[in-house]
Amino acid sequence: MKDVSALIQENGAVQDRSIYWDRDIYELEQERIFARSWLFLTHESQIPLAGDFITTRMGEDEVIVSRHTDGSLQAYINSCPHRGNQVCYAEMGNTKSFTCAYHGWAFGTDGKLITVPLEHETYYDNIDKARFGLQQVAQIESYRGLVFATFDPTAPPLMSFLGDMAWYMDAFMDVPGGTELLGPPMKSILDCNWKVPVENFIGDGYHVGWAHAAALDAINRLQGLGGAETNPLMSMQGNAGYNPDGTGIQVSTLGGHGMGIIWETAAALHVNPAYGEWLAYRTETIRAERGEWAAKLYNGHWDASIFPNCSFLYGTNTFKHWQPAGPRSIEVFTWTLVEKEMPEELKQYLAMMNMMTFGTAGMLETDDGENMEGCTGSNRGWMTRQGKVYAGMGQVNEGPHPELPGIVSEGIVAETSYRGFYRAWADMMSGKSWEEMSRGASRRSIKEVA
Numbered sequence: 001m002k003d004v005s006a007l008i009q010e011n012g013a014v015q016d017r018s019i020y021w022d023r024d025i026y027e028l029e030q031e032r033i034f035a036r037s038w039l040f041l042t043h044e045s046q047i048p049l050a051g052d053f054i055t056t057r058m059g060e061d062e063v064i065v066s067r068h069t070d071g072s073l074q075a076y077i078n079s080c081p082h083r084g085n086q087v088c089y090a091e092m093g094n095t096k097s098f099t100c101a102y103h104g105w106a107f108g109t110d111g112k113l114i115t116v117p118l119e120h121e122t123y124y125d126n127i128d129k130a131r132f133g134l135q136q137v138a139q140i141e142s143y144r145g146l147v148f149a150t151f152d153p154t155a156p157p158l159m160s161f162l163g164d165m166a167w168y169m170d171a172f173m174d175v176p177g178g179t180e181l182l183g184p185p186m187k188s189i190l191d192c193n194w195k196v197p198v199e200n201f202i203g204d205g206y207h208v209g210w211a212h213a214a215a216l217d218a219i220n221r222l223q224g225l226g227g228a229e230t231n232p233l234m235s236m237q238g239n240a241g242y243n244p245d246g247t248g249i250q251v252s253t254l255g256g257h258g259m260g261i262i263w264e265t266a267a268a269l270h271v272n273p274a275y276g277e278w279l280a281y282r283t284e285t286i287r288a289e290r291g292e293w294a295a296k297l298y299n300g301h302w303d304a305s306i307f308p309n310c311s312f313l314y315g316t317n318t319f320k321h322w323q324p325a326g327p328r329s330i331e332v333f334t335w336t337l338v339e340k341e342m343p344e345e346l347k348q349y350l351a352m353m354n355m356m357t358f359g360t361a362g363m364l365e366t367d368d369g370e371n372m373e374g375c376t377g378s379n380r381g382w383m384t385r386q387g388k389v390y391a392g393m394g395q396v397n398e399g400p401h402p403e404l405p406g407i408v409s410e411g412i413v414a415e416t417s418y419r420g421f422y423r424a425w426a427d428m429m430s431g432k433s434w435e436e437m438s439r440g441a442s443r444r445s446i447k448e449v450a
């Protein structure tokens with residue numbers, strides 16, 4: 001394997017192509033990134049009742065996430081301590097226990113071993129059941145309903161891991177009633193490395209007008225627009241009218257999270273005015289209570305990624321989990337992100353639009369999927385793989401912002417947040433301690449910058 005410390009160069013701007021293809025690098029990612037980071041599991045709204053559970057993965061490790069009888073959230077590895085069989089094959093449900101299909105050991109919703117068939121007749125009552133529970137994750141916590149866990153007992157608390165990213169997400173998650181993810185998720189498989197969609201969502205404003213030119217045009221027509229009156233994102237179509245001044249920002253926060261925000265365009269891709277009307281209704285409260293910056297962030301359209309493998313678009317209401325399934329394959333899980341207090345018809349409309357745009361066969365998802373597979377597949381060639389790819393855009397135009405946390409660049413077409421992601425990736429891959437990675441956040445309340 002290549003020298004890990006040389007895979008990312010020029011402050012995050014240059015990536016060695018082997019990181020999108022090499023099996024050994026992928027295995028090291030499992031150990032140094034997925035076994036250490038806080039990883040998204042589910043939203044509390046998916047498991048509200050005692051006994052509710054879902055199954056998911058942390059890296060390649062299969063886990064069960066459940067709501068125990070005492071109301072606590074629990075997560076443990078979905079593999080029987082007897083001979084290793086999966087103890088749960090369902091994707092979600094409600095249960096009192098998980099019973100292994102092989103020899104019948106049964107576990108409670110806290111993962112503890114409850115019953116062992118023939119315990120008296122074969123173990124002569126000499127088995128210490130406390131020793132054979134399902135292996136627990138080291139830490140589990142929620143942030144505004146989003147449930148995360150880590151296998152690393154030394155990982156800092158979730159809020160410290162999220163840092164300024166949580167500060168930004170509060171702009172739309174800290175609303176009356178909170179937010180929820182509508183599931184069950186749509187599912188698909190893409191033949192690409194897991195980092196490719198993460199970088200697409202963390203900051204690829206560059207491809208919007210180009211790769212999605214036809215989709216933008218179709219949406220514009222669906223909106224009944226055309227001629228002089230067009231959707232605000234149509235100015236990016238074909239790169240004909242992109243203007244960096246005052247149209248938006250790109251942000252990289254410590255820990256490898258990041259986003260791009262286009263001001264005043266949260267509802268730009270919608271064909272039903274109900275969403276814009278909801279935003280206008282909510283904005284008044286947000287402006288009055290938390291100030292102008294909060295209102296501005298709430299009305300922007302966001303593309304964003306939470307390190308390492310979770311992304312969302314606020315405005316287009318899609319929430320993505322990119323599950324690694326080998327160096328060249330991912331399983332994609334797509335939920336719809338809504339505010340809990342929205343009327344039911346609006347939620348259903350948003351779920352339908354998410355399906356049309358970023359669902360498995362969505363107009364924009366299919367544009368992206370082909371490009372993501374292309375960016376990975378070209379590295380099959382041994383000589384190709386010896387080369388590098390480049391994310392150096394916007395380096396001359398980024399830095400601290402007088403009012404917002406993180407490294408900020410003006411204009412949404414930049415690669416500032418890519419570089420932050422790859423700096424964090426390189427830190428973790430080189431085995432740095434949490435202290436060395438200085439994940440501390442410069443958290444401030446929205447009120448402080450208002």
Ligand code: FES
Pocket residue numbers: 080081082083084085100101102103104105
């Ligand atoms: S493998 Fe699960 S009970 Fe034997």
Ligand SMILES: [Fe+2]
Pocket residue numbers: 200207208212364368
């Ligand atoms: Fe896209």
